[in-house]
Structures are given as C-alpha cells and as structure tokens.
Amino acid sequence: MFAFWIAAAALSAAVAWLMLRGARAAERRVGEGDPAVAVHRRQLAEIDDLAARGLLPETEVRAARAEAGRRLLAAADAAAPATGLGGRRLALAATIAAPLLAVGTYVAVGSPGTPDQPFARRLAEWRAGDPGKLDAPQIAAVLRAVTAERPNDAEAFRNLALAEMASGDVRAATTALRRAVAVAPDRADLWAALGEAFVAEGEGQVGEDARTAFREAVKRDPKSLSARYFLARGEIAEGRAAEGLAAWRALAADLPVGDPNRTALIAEIAQVEKTGGLAEQGREQGPDAAAAQAQAQARAQGGEGLPDADAIRGMVEGLAARLEAEPNDPQGWVRLVRAWSVLGETGKRDAARARAKTLFNDDPDVLRALDQAAEAPR
Numbered sequence: 001m002f003a004f005w006i007a008a009a010a011l012s013a014a015v016a017w018l019m020l021r022g023a024r025a026a027e028r029r030v031g032e033g034d035p036a037v038a039v040h041r042r043q044l045a046e047i048d049d050l051a052a053r054g055l056l057p058e059t060e061v062r063a064a065r066a067e068a069g070r071r072l073l074a075a076a077d078a079a080a081p082a083t084g085l086g087g088r089r090l091a092l093a094a095t096i097a098a099p100l101l102a103v104g105t106y107v108a109v110g111s112p113g114t115p116d117q118p119f120a121r122r123l124a125e126w127r128a129g130d131p132g133k134l135d136a137p138q139i140a141a142v143l144r145a146v147t148a149e150r151p152n153d154a155e156a157f158r159n160l161a162l163a164e165m166a167s168g169d170v171r172a173a174t175t176a177l178r179r180a181v182a183v184a185p186d187r188a189d190l191w192a193a194l195g196e197a198f199v200a201e202g203e204g205q206v207g208e209d210a211r212t213a214f215r216e217a218v219k220r221d222p223k224s225l226s227a228r229y230f231l232a233r234g235e236i237a238e239g240r241a242a243e244g245l246a247a248w249r250a251l252a253a254d255l256p257v258g259d260p261n262r263t264a265l266i267a268e269i270a271q272v273e274k275t276g277g278l279a280e281q282g283r284e285q286g287p288d289a290a291a292a293q294a295q296a297q298a299r300a301q302g303g304e305g306l307p308d309a310d311a312i313r314g315m316v317e318g319l320a321a322r323l324e325a326e327p328n329d330p331q332g333w334v335r336l337v338r339a340w341s342v343l344g345e346t347g348k349r350d351a352a353r354a355r356a357k358t359l360f361n362d363d364p365d366v367l368r369a370l371d372q373a374a375e376a377p378r
Contacts, residue, residue: 012099043071136166136318147179154184158193166318170201181216188221195230203335206234225251229265236272245269316340320352327359330366338373349374 047064123145126138134142140163147156157180164173177194184190195213199206206214211234217227228251235244248269255262316339323332333356340349353370360366 012102015098135321136163136168139163140167140169140172147176152183154180154187154190157183158190161193161197165197165200168318168322170197173197174201181213186220188217188224188227191217191220192224192226195227199230206230206237210234223254225254241272245272248272320348327355330356330360330363330369333359334366334369334373337370341374 051058123141126134126142127145140160143156143160143163147153147160150156157176161173161176161180164170164176174194174197177190177197180190181187181194191213195210195217198210198213202210211231214224214227214231214234217224218231221227228247232244232247232251235241235247237244248265252262252265252269255265316336319332319336319339323329323336327333333352337349337353337356340346340352353374356370357367
C-alpha cells in the first residue's frame with residue numbers, strides 16, 4: 001500500500017513539473033513564431049543588405065529602417081503574453097489541484113483502507129479452502145502451482161488442462177496436455193485428450209496436429225473411441241467420405257445396442273450420407289472448444305480420460321461467463337449457442353441466442369450464424 005502511494009506521489013510530481021516547464025516554455029515562445037514579427041525582421045535585414053550594396057540612398061535607408069523598426073515593435077507588442085504572472089499562477093494551481101482532486105475522489109468512492117492482496121496469499125487461501133467454491137480460473141491457478149511442484153505428474157497436467165478449458169483458454173489446455181503426454185507417452189487417453197484439444201483450438205477442424213495425436217492414441221489403444229471418431233471425421237472433412245463412413249460404421253458396431261451414443265453416431269452417418277459431407281455440422285465455423293469436448297464425451301462415454309458431464313458443462317459455463325464480461329465477441333456467442341445446443345440445453349441456448357441477437361442486431365451474418373448454431377446436432 002505504501003509503495004502505491006509513493007509511486008502515485010512521484011508520478012504526480014513528475015506530471016506537475018512537466019506542466020510547469022511546458023507553461024514557462026510556451027511563454028518564452030510566444031511571439032517568436034509570430035509571422036508578422038518574422039516579416040518585419042526580414043524587412044530590416046533586407047534594408048541593411050540594400051544599403052551595404054549601395055542600392056539604397058542614405059536618406060531613404062534611415063527612413064525605411066525607422067518605419068520597419070516601428071512596425072516590428074508594434075507586432076512584438078501585439079504578440080506579447082497577456083497572462084504573465086497570473087497565467088503562471090493558474091498553471092501552478094492546476095498542477096496542484098489535479099492530484100489533490102484525484103486523491104479526494106479515490107477516498108470518496110474508492111477503498112483506500114483495503115489491505116494488499118498478494119497473489120501468493122490468495123493462491124494459498126484457494127489451496128487451503130473448499131475447491132467446490134472456486135471458479136474455473138482459480139482452480140486453474142491452483143493446478144498450475146501443483147504442476148510446478150509435481151512436474152512429473154501426468155494426471156495433474158490433465159486436470160490442469162480441464163481447468164484451463166473451463167476457463168476458456170484452449171491454448172493453455174493444449175500446452176498442459178502436451179506436458180502430460182511428454183510425462184506419460186504410453187497413455188492413450190492423454191493422446192486422445194490432446195487431439196481433442198487440438199480440434200477445439202482449431203474450432204472443430206481435425207488438423208494435422210490433431211490427427212497425429214489421435215493416431216498415437218490408436219497405436220496405444222486400437223479401441224480408443226474418441227480417437228477413432230475424430231480420425232474418421234477428419235477423413236470425411238477432407239472429402240474422403242467413403243473411408244470416414246466405413247470407420248464410423250465400425251465404431252458404431254462396437255457400441256452396445258441401445259447406447260444413446262450409438263444412436264447419435266448412426267444419425268450422424270445418415271446425415272453425411274444424405275448431404276455428402278459435414279456442411280450441416282458447421283464445417284466452416286466448427287464447434288467451440290466446449291462443444292468439441294461435449295461431442296467427444298458423447299462418443300466416448302467418458303471412459304477414456306475425457307471430461308465428465310459436469311466438467312463439460314463447466315467449460316461451457318466458463319465461456320458464458322467470459323462473454324458476459326466481454327460481450328463484444330460475435331463468434332464467441334455463436335460458439336456458445338452451438339455448445340448449449342450440443343448439450344441439449346435448449347433454454348440456455350435460446351437465452352444466449354436472444355442476448356446475442358440483441359447485441360448484434362445490425363449484422364445479418366452474425367444473426368444467420370446464430371440461427372445455424374442453434375440447429376447444431378445433438
């Protein structure tokens with residue numbers, strides 16, 4: 001607290017000094033740049049030059065010099081500072097009043113008596129308290145500290161990735177999962193989770209990094225449901241629908257009859273057969289990170305190290321909280337609407353879409369994207 005006040009006082013003093021120096025310099029410059037004064041000075045110089053070259057008679061030189069001098073004095077008097085000492089006093093009063101007014105306002109509406117809250121102290125309180133009362137960013141902060149203390153704990157990095165995803169930081173989640181697979185490269189579930197994070201970071205696109213991770217997962221566990229699903233999805237997205245659909249059919253055959261995930265996958269197969277691609281699933285825009293995780297959960301039944309239903313819902317709620325704080329993100333609202341649609345939360349989906357339409361009612365492209373996101377398959 002004392003450091004803050006010392007820094008504020010030093011900054012105020014520096015600003016005051018700069019203001020006073022600027023005011024004094026301005027007074028000294030007044031008149032120097034006046035064009036009339038410059039013209040008359042040039043006239044005097046020209047008269048002296050003509051006289052020196054003998055081009056102007058002596059009698060005319062004196063008269064011309066006197067007239068030019070009179071005009072120069074008149075111009076200088078007109079440009080002289082009118083404020084003088086009063087102006088300097090006014091500038092000094094302003095430099096003193098500004099920091100005093102700032103301090104008074106802070107005392108009136110601020111909280112000068114609030115003690116310092118060092119991050120280390122808050123982090124210690126979060127670690128010692130009830131995890132159920134922490135939000136996603138706080139949990140992520142705690143887990144960062146845990147992974148720093150346990151750099152060889154793959155499970156800690158996996159949990160950190162879930163917390164980062166719930167906080168809306170997909171890139172940080174990807175980084176954490178990279179560390180996890182580096183620590184435990186034989187775990188298929190971590191490779192599959194890393195692939196899903198790449199898909200989320202690519203907004204639904206199964207890029208080369210994601211495929212590499214999914215292939216590593218299948219290499220270690222040929223029955224990895226999540227990896228098989230996304231590898232097939234990547235094939236379909238690249239125009240190899242026959243290969244992708246064959247892989248999806250094999251995946252559906254491995255799921256028990258009556259499993260809702262099997263039903264959803266069969267419906268997805270039928271949709272691709274009907275349309276010839278993934279266009280109606282938002283191939284161009286792709287699902288949000290939370291939606292991608294939700295789809296993966298729907299395929300894999302939560303049994304391969306994927307987030308459970310509560311974690312997925314937390315991810316989507318983290319995105320919703322970020323948009324409440326920073327609403328000027330049209331694509332973020334589209335992703336949120338799609339995520340709620342994937343989770344089957346029609347009420348929250350409609351509420352988010354209505355809020356977004358109010359925010360971006362003058363942008364027809366965003367309105368159209370919101371309607372398409374609300375129709376995302378569940």
